[in-house]
């Protein structure tokens with residue numbers, strides 16, 4: 001029939017015109033993300049034993065762990081860097097950590113203008129953004 005496609009198209013338009021609007025008011029309102037979304041890493045320096053298991057578990061060599069031996073010949077964390085441009089956000093590092101020192105949450109605002117800025121100094125970052133920080137900052141979008 002002549003114009004059948006046009007009528008179908010109009011039907012779709014009219015249906016959506018009266019349907020409830022789902023526009024998200026980001027960035028004023030953070031979106032409610034599915035529970036399995038993984039994004040920002042957070043390191044707990046007190047819990048980290050500098051074993052390097054997370055770095056070995058990472059398939060893309062994103063993590064660099066630096067350590068030194070203390071007076072008791074025990075490893076002490078001195079640096080922890082993540083080169084996020086290669087990260088798959090698979091979570092293997094988090095799962096493999098024996099002390100639960102590294103966590104991943106849904107704080108997704110990680111955009112950077114340069115590759116250099118995708119490198120995260122987690123050792124320093126841990127002082128200002130330890131695990132649990134995101135939940136305190138923004139209760140709206142984390143418990144989807």
Ligand code: SF4
Nearest residue numbers: 058087088090091093
């Ligand atoms: S999430 Fe996966 S790719 Fe990213 S640092 Fe962890 S193990 Fe590596």
Ligand code: SF4
Nearest residue numbers: 048049051052054097
């Ligand atoms: S974050 Fe966990 S797995 Fe990685 S070095 Fe620290 S204790 Fe070991």
